[in-house]
Amino acid sequence: MSSIRRLAAMLLALPLIAGCAMPAPTPANVNVNAEHAETQAPRILVFTQTLGFRHDSIPVAVDTLRTLADDAGFAVVHGEDPALFDDATLPGFRAVVFANTTGNLLDAAQRDAFERYVRNGGGFMGVHSASDTGHDWPWYGELVGAWFDSHPPGLQTSPVRFESRPAPEGSDGWHVTDELYNFRRNPRPHVDVLATVDERAYEGGAMGDDHPIAWCHARLGGRAWYTGLGHDIAVYADPVLRAHLLQGIRYTTGMRDHC
Template identity: 70%
Template sequence: MLFSSAVAAGGLPTEEHAPAATAPRPAILVFTRTLGWRHDSIPQAVETLRGLAAQAGFEVVHSEDPALFDNGQLARFRAVVFANTTGEVLDAAQRAAFERYIAAGGAFMGVHSAADTGKAWPWYGELVGAWFKDHPPGLQTTDVHFEDGRGPDGLERWRVTDELYNYRRNPRPAVVVIATVDESGYEGGTMGTDHPIAWCHAAAGGRAWYTGLGHAQAVYADPVFRAHLLRGLRYATGLSGDC
């Protein structure tokens, strides 16, 4: 027990407590490796996710090093985010470690071209929910419709300008759809009247959340998109059971 050397007149020594050590915050891995198209918006994606994760009480580790995908390293992370990854970013051993991580209750969050990743990896296709097929040229402006109260603060419709993916399949039978895009508002949609753009699901023993938005740099400054990503982070990290 430590006491101060100063004693008030007629009083007793004052006890001094050493400051308590601050426990490290749990971490999220934001992975941005690209072996195909590289998005100019990756820096905005990383900084946005870093800020949102801090709001939710998490640290962000940003890396493009696939060596982090081993059993010991992955165990550090509450969730793994593929933010605008492209191509075959992991080798066979790293893929197997990631599969074990998810099977043990880990979580995945995918942003935009996470769906243009791992196309030679069937397990990953099931995890992300649907692979990218193609997209109209340039940025398109249309309405996003949030389903069943899953928009920020119950928002049902949001006008957005971004690159809008068409997918190889409609993931709805296997996932919970968060939002769809209105193909009647732009040229180049090929999925028809039901075009999911964001979804979540229980996957391979863990959790997965995906949004097809996030190509354009400007969208990361949009408060609706930021709230959408925060909801994804909260679901992936287990802070919320509702995506």
């Protein structure tokens, strides 16, 4: 073959070579892009560290909060590492949820960082034994509203009267079966009460005629919301409890003006 003919053949082959070097997008590329897009959603930290009793319901609580947060347009980061509580990391979360935490969590620097986060408008949501946390931390006691004191034996059933408006969908006449906490103080003078239980319906209540079980406030800078419900695995499947938790997510993240 002459040099001219060899050159012509090479020129004709170039488009084919270039085409092979530029493959079409694959499903793997699409998944990576979607995963990256998900990380751009505003985030909520669900914190579940325990230094005391550990609830079997924690995995279900995390899954429930993840589903509800996703429905509200938030991505959940679940963790138990107290190193998340610093001035660089916390501002990346719209709200922090203590879901069935127990014990005296966080060191002094981490507590200071969390206090600054809330003072600067960060949201806090506590679920069940979040009130059995930080008993040596007075500021946290004010944040959560009231500390756990005791509970009746086993799971018991009580009607729940919601004072918040609008109440969670389907909550009219709702009865809950769960571990019903007694608290060290009645939080009503310090918070906006969302729901109460009726001690006449079960044994072991220790707070009298006014027994708040859920409340909210914004006294410390950011929005704080707490529910004493959430001990039992089965309660997380209840649509009223799920609607109740969703209201907490929406309030603490600023989606809802009132709790």
